[in-house]
Amino acid sequence: MHSSAAALAEQFDDLEQQHEASSLGMWVFLATEVMFFGGLFTAYIIFRNLYLPAFEAGSRLLDVRIGAFNTAVLLCSSLTMALAVRAAQLGKKGALITFLLLTLLLGLTFVGVKLAFEWRHDFSEGLVPGLNWTFDGPDSRHLELFFCFYFFMTGVHALHMVIGVGVLTVLINMAWRGKFSPQRYNTVEMSGLYWHFVDIIWIFLFPLLYLIGGRY
Amino acid sequence: MPGHVVPKKLYILVFAALIVLTGLTTSVAFINLGKWNTVAALVIAVCKATLVVLFFMHLRWSSNLLRIVVASSLVWLAILIGLTLSDVFTRDWTPIPSNWEAQIQQDVR
Numbered sequence: 190m191h192s193s194a195a196a197l198a199e200q201f202d203d204l205e206q207q208h209e210a211s212s213l214g215m216w217v218f219l220a221t222e223v224m225f226f227g228g229l230f231t232a233y234i235i236f237r238n239l240y241l242p243a244f245e246a247g248s249r250l251l252d253v254r255i256g257a258f259n260t261a262v263l264l265c266s267s268l269t270m271a272l273a274v275r276a277a278q279l280g281k282k283g284a285l286i287t288f289l290l291l292t293l294l295l296g297l298t299f300v301g302v303k304l305a306f307e308w309r310h311d312f313s314e315g316l317v318p319g320l321n322w323t324f325d326g327p328d329s330r331h332l333e334l335f336f337c338f339y340f341f342m343t344g345v346h347a348l349h350m351v352i353g354v355g356v357l358t359v360l361i362n363m364a365w366r367g368k369f370s371p372q373r374y375n376t377v378e379m380s381g382l383y384w385h386f387v388d389i390i391w392i393f394l395f396p397l398l399y400l401i402g403g404r405y
Numbered sequence: 406m407p408g409h410v411v412p413k414k415l416y417i418l419v420f421a422a423l424i425v426l427t428g429l430t431t432s433v434a435f436i437n438l439g440k441w442n443t444v445a446a447l448v449i450a451v452c453k454a455t456l457v458v459l460f461f462m463h464l465r466w467s468s469n470l471l472r473i474v475v476a477s478s479l480v481w482l483a484i485l486i487g488l489t490l491s492d493v494f495t496r497d498w499t500p501i502p503s504n505w506e507a508q509i510q511q512d513v514r
Contacts, residue, residue: 208407220478227482231489257431268420271461278410385461389454396446400434
């Protein structure tokens with residue numbers, strides 16, 4: 190009884206209502222994020238249709254193997270995040286910390302692969318608009334536009350990943366200090382919603398940037 | 406305890422489906438299907454996103470209020486993309502009236 194009372198903020202009638210309010214707030218925030226990324230996707234669709242050959246050539250310059258690998262890494266991290274929420278619901282502290290740590294490591298792997306393999310490779314190839322652009326083949330200007338989209342979209346996505354890694358660090362610290370219980374785990378679940386959302390953005394970025402460039 | 410506890414097995418099943426779909430979308434990209442390549446890529450992406458939202462994000466067990474929020478975010482996304490594209494892709498359907506050019510010349514003078 191005592192733990193339940195401590196888990197309930199005074200403005201709510203019961204834990205059910207508190208859980209519903211947290212979920213509603215998080216989903217509304219995610220709806221604004223849908224619109225944020227939606228603008229980028231819309232712009233990408235328009236310019237891809239305007240300069241189709243250049244955008245398809247740009248897609249083929251990206252490494253599908255790294256893209257697919259990173260997709261798998263993110264899906265793994267979503268699984269471990271879902272299992273972390275489950276561990277929190279059941280009050281299993283050890284499992285919660287383990288799964289949060291695994292999620293953190295997978296998230297860092299994703300960002301690390303992106304930085305160390307993809308972006309560094311693009312830079313050495315002279316495919317970074319503004320910083321190092323040496324491509325002088327046909328349609329160079331339009332290809333540059335493709336890479337602007339590529340870096341902005343994957344960059345904003347990676348920024349969301351880094352924020353997620355920060356959130357996970359706080360969660361691990363809180364879990365370590367025993368802040369969560371079967372009555373009190375909303376923080377873990379809402380952070381999970383954010384993490385899965387970032388995964389969904391990548392689920393769309395991967396085919397749109399890497400796959401639909403006529404690789405056959 | 407508020408919220409629904411999902412069996413571990415279901416999470417792993419959903420994860421396996423997501424990995425299979427990733428493999429599928431990647432291999433389909435190397436087969437020439439013409440315009441259908443884009444359609445296939447997007448349909449598979451929507452399937453994967455639906456799996457994540459329904460199971461990992463617990464929408465399958467959530468209240469109708471949360472479902473309305475998710476549905477309305479998709480409606481707004483459709484308005485954003487639909488109205489923007491309906492403008493951009495129809496701009497040259499109607500010719501520019503010939504007297505506009507004369508009007509502009511007159512204004513410049």
